[in-house]
Every structure is written in structure tokens, then in C-alpha cells.
Amino acid sequence: xxxxxxxxxxxxxxxxxxxxxxxxxxxxxxxxxxxxxxxxxxxxxxxxxxxxxxxxxxxxxxxxxxxxxxxxxxxxxxxxxxxxxxxxxxxxxxxxxxxxxxxxxxxxxxxxxxxxxxxxxxxxxxxxxxxxxxxxxxxxxxxxxxxxxxxxxxxxxxxxxxxxxxxxxxxxxxxxxxxxxxxxxxxxxxxxxxxxxxxxxxxxxxxxxxxxxxxxxxxxxxxxxxxxxxxxxxxxxxxxxxxxxxxxxxxxxxxxxxxxxxxxxxxxxxxxxxxxxxxxxxxxxxxxxxx
Ligand SMILES: C[S@@+](CC[C@H](N)C(=O)[O-])C[C@H]1O[C@@H](n2cnc3c(N)ncnc32)[C@H](O)[C@@H]1O
Numbered sequence: 378x379x380x381x382x383x384x385x386x387x388x389x390x391x392x393x394x395x396x397x398x399x400x401x402x403x404x405x406x407x408x409x410x411x412x413x414x415x416x417x418x419x420x421x422x423x424x425x426x427x428x429x430x431x432x433x434x435x436x437x438x439x440x441x442x443x444x445x446x447x448x449x450x451x452x453x454x455x456x457x458x459x460x461x462x463x464x465x466x467x468x469x470x471x472x473x474x475x476x477x478x479x480x481x482x483x484x485x486x487x488x489x490x491x492x493x494x495x496x497x498x499x500x501x502x503x504x505x506x507x508x509x510x511x512x513x514x515x516x517x518x519x520x521x522x523x524x525x526x527x528x529x530x531x532x533x534x535x536x537x538x539x540x541x542x543x544x545x546x547x548x549x550x551x552x553x554x555x556x557x558x559x560x561x562x563x564x565x566x567x568x569x570x571x572x573x574x575x576x577x578x579x580x581x582x583x584x585x586x587x588x589x590x591x592x593x594x595x596x597x598x599x600x601x602x603x604x605x606x607x608x609x610x611x612x613x614x615x616x617x618x619x620x621x622x623x624x625x626x627x628x629x630x631x632x633x634x635x636x637x638x639x640x641x642x643x644x645x646x647x648x649x650x651x652x653x654x655x656x657x658x659x660x661x662x663x664x665x666x667x668x
Contacts, residue, residue: 394435394459396612400498401437403605404526406598407586407655412442414584415522415659417493425449425492429516431475431509432499436460436468442495443468449492456502476504490518497526500564510569510576517662523578524659529563530555532590532651539649543639544590547618548651550636554625569658578660586655591647606653607644614640 408414418424426449430439433453443451443465452469453460460470494513503509513523531548532539539545555562573581589603590610615637622628643649 393612396609397434397459398437399605399609399612401435403588403602403609404438404497406602406605407588408657409598412438412445413493413495413522413524413659414582414657415493415495415524415661416580416582417522427491428452428493428495429454429491431494431496432456432502433470434459434498436464436470438495438497439468439470440464476502476509490521491516492518492521494521494523495526496524498528499525500527500529500566501560503564506565506569507572507576510572510578514576514578514662514668519662519666520664521662522659523573523662524657525566525569526657527564527566527655528588529566529654529656531562532653534649534651536650539651542643542649543636544643544649544651547636547640550622550626551618554621557625558621560621566656573658573660577663577666579663580661582659584657586657587652588655590649590651590653591644593647593650603647610644611641 425446428439428442428446428449428451430436430442430451430453433439433455436453436455436459439451439453440461443449447465447467450467450469452471454471454473454475456472456474458470458472464470494517510523517523531552532544534545539548552562570581570583587599588606589599591607592600592603594600594603615634618637619630619633622633623630
């Protein structure tokens with residue numbers, strides 16, 4: 378578990394509670410009125426009984442789901458005890474490593490079968506997507522849904538507004554440094570749809586979205602998302618960059634700080650049309666599936 382934490386920490390920094398709360402608000406504004414895109418029945422009607430959130434962080438998604446579906450039991454699992462100790466009785470939190478045999482997926486917990494397995498912003502904590510997908514298959518009831526909501530670094534830009542900026546340089550260095558320490562920036566998530574198909578999942582759906590870096594979009598909701606995402610980046614990326622660039626590229630911390638200061642100045646001007654890609658994928662274990 379120690380190695381896992383180290384690898385995870387290199388890319389995500391310290392997922393402090395306030396930062397995860399901000400990220401939760403970004404997700405809420407990204408998917409207004411929808412907590413999941415998996416087409417679970419709109420009415421509870423006894424069809425959805427057990428839900429699990431893998432890498433639940435502060436438990437915000439689990440708590441929101443549990444409030445929307447009060448008769449559903451929602452379990453959240455995370456490496457860290459970031460969840461509130463007081464919560465509604467239909468919510469349960471476990472501290473565990475989801476990539477190992479653990480309470481949510483161990484053979485001794487064979488009775489733990491879910492109608493929805495959800496996971497969000499977890500890709501840098503996943504060492505093997507095939508192994509995780511196979512555990513999810515085992516622990517879904519036939520007819521149950523699996524959903525991953527992920528974002529992918531590096532940043533992208535569809536016009537030339539990022540060209541020649543410190544931000545572009547930083548983005549390229551991030552790719553280079555991550556490659557050197559063996560961290561896949563998209564966490565290998567690009568393979569997931571193919572893996573889901575290969576594992577026997579059906580009814581796959583996929584939605585691509587964007588989080589703008591700063592309030593550059595015209596649309597008001599996306600402006601708000603951009604503002605919040607820029608604030609999130611400001612908090613986390615200086616530390617992540619110092620960790621990565623000193624370790625992988627041999628930079629002095631002060632040089633990284635200087636570059637990051639320039640990047641922050643550019644982000645504040647909101648002239649670059651940079652964004653990070655969001656990928657949401659959902660799929661169903663078919664009715665009648667065995668195993
Ligand atoms: C970026 S945060 C996202 C939290 C939450 N899913 C959300 O969207 O608010 C990623 C979370 O995954 C957890 N995590 C990373 N690797 C994990 C693992 N192997 N097992 C359990 N949790 C893990 C981290 O502790 C962190 O809380």
C-alpha cells in the first residue's frame with residue numbers, strides 16, 4: 378500500500394478535504410441534476426439496493442447519492458479517512474485499498490453485490506484497470522451498472538491561444554516528467570472502453586466533456602466551472618510540479634516555483650482556451666450474466 382500511496386501522491390498531491398469539496402462542486406456543475414449517467418432506474422422501486430463509490434474521498438458523491446435514494450445502501454471506500462464520521466444510516470464508509478483484495482471485493486465478502494459501482498477521479502490510483510474491471514464484474518449483480526468519471530491530463534487547447542505560453546511549456550514538462558517516473562497522465566483510462574467490452578459488459582455509454590482552465594467560455598455555467606477549476610489547479614499543481622520536476626527532471630524547487638508563478642499569471646488573464654478532458658464511461662453487466 379505504501380508504494381501505491383507514493384505513486385498516487387506524485388500526480389494528485391494531497392487530496393485535502395477542501396480541495397476535494399471544490400472538485401465535487403465542479404462535478405456538480407459539470408453534470409447539473411445528474412449524479413450518475415448510468416441509466417439506473419429513476420424510481421428506486423426496489424431495483425437499486427446497493428451502491429459503492431470506489432475512492433470516495435470526502436464521501437460527497439456517496440452522501441449525495443444516499444440523499445437522493447434514501448432506501449439504497451451506499452458504501453464509500455478510500456485509502457484515507459477523509460469522510461465525515463456522522464452521516465445518514467444508509468451510508469457506510471470503509472478505509473481500504475480498492476486495488477487489493479479488500480472488504481469490498483474479497484472472496485469472503487461474496488455476499489457483497491452491487492447494483493451500481495461508481496468511481497470518480499481515481500485513474501492515477503489505479504494500477505491495473507483490467508484487474509479492477511474484473512473485480513467490478515464479480516461484485517455487480519446481473520443487470521448492475523459500472524460507471525467511471527475521469528479527467529485526463531495533460532491540458533489541451535483547440536486553437537493557438539496556448540502556443541508559446543509558460544503554461545504550454547509547463548504542460549509539456551508535465552508530460553516529460555510523468556513519463557520519466559512511469560506515471561501515465563491519463564492513468565491508462567483510454568483502454569477502459571475496450572476492456573469493458575472484452576470483459577462482457579454491454580450497454581456501454583460514453584460522454585466526453587471539458588473543464589476549461591479559467592472563465593474563458595461564453596456559456597455562464599462553463600465560465601463558473603472554469604473559475605472553479607482554475608482555483609483547484611492553483612492549489613494543487615504547484616506542489617505536484619515541484620514533486621515531479623525535481624524528482625524526474627532534476628529542477629531546483631525555486632525554478633519550478635518561478636515557472637508556476639508565470640503559469641498562474643497567464644491563467645489569471647484567461648486568454649488561453651486551455652481545458653482538461655473529462656471522460657465518463659458506463660456499462661452494464663448483462664441480465665443473466667454469470668460469474
Ligand atoms: C482525486 S480524489 C477523488 C475523490 C472522490 N472520488 C471525488 O471525486 O471527490 C481520489 C481519491 O482516491 C483515493 N484513492 C487513490 N487510490 C486509492 C486506492 N488504491 N484505494 C482506495 N482509494 C484510493 C484517494 O485517497 C483520494 O481520496
